[in-house]
Amino acid sequence: GNSVTQMEGPVTLSEEAFLTINCTYTATGYPSLFWYVQYPGEGLQLLLKATKADDKGSNKGFEATYRKETTSFHLEKGSVQVSDSAVYFCALSASPMDSSYKLIFGSGTRLLVRP
């Protein structure tokens, strides 16, 4: 079945450090991949997405590239800020040919950025 595996957190970084949060997936067909962010006490916000192999999603300085050969979608940011402290979820959605369109989430990675 489809699944998403994320690196365990928490990840603690100093401000302006480089961020990588690893995400790998298992899926049949050609899934779409997402990163969602959840700030404390809030719901999820879509951060970025990629719908096909080699696509790069980017937003607010974050980026992730859909790597089909390594089944990965690692999240990166060159210089993190304190305001980036949140929980980040990697997710996949099955091929559009799948009528369920369910999102399958990874376990989430908590990021803490210190001043």
Next chain:
Amino acid sequence: GAVVSQHPSRVICKSGTSVKIECRSLDFQATTMFWYRQFPKQSLMLMATSNEGSKATYEQGVEKDKFLINHASLTLSTLTVTSAHPEDSSFYICSARKKGLAGWETQYFGPGTRLLVL
């Protein structure tokens, strides 16, 4: 934009009572909405898929009679936790699926409802 609201944002109730949570898509029509449950420091667990005008599809292990879902219009889905007990205390999040220009559909999430059952 694509805004999804939930009401209430926080609710405290006594054991044995029922609680209704509303999920609204404010600026688009959503034929499908999803209900998730999130335990502290854990990922989201899909509870059910709510389709406008038809019965909800529940995930394995989710009690249909416990978590009643109604999707009466293209902008509103409700989740009713019946005869709530302390173990039902959780963060409930809904999402609504919106079709984009290219036909691609993306889920937009509500801010969540924190339920505490005493």
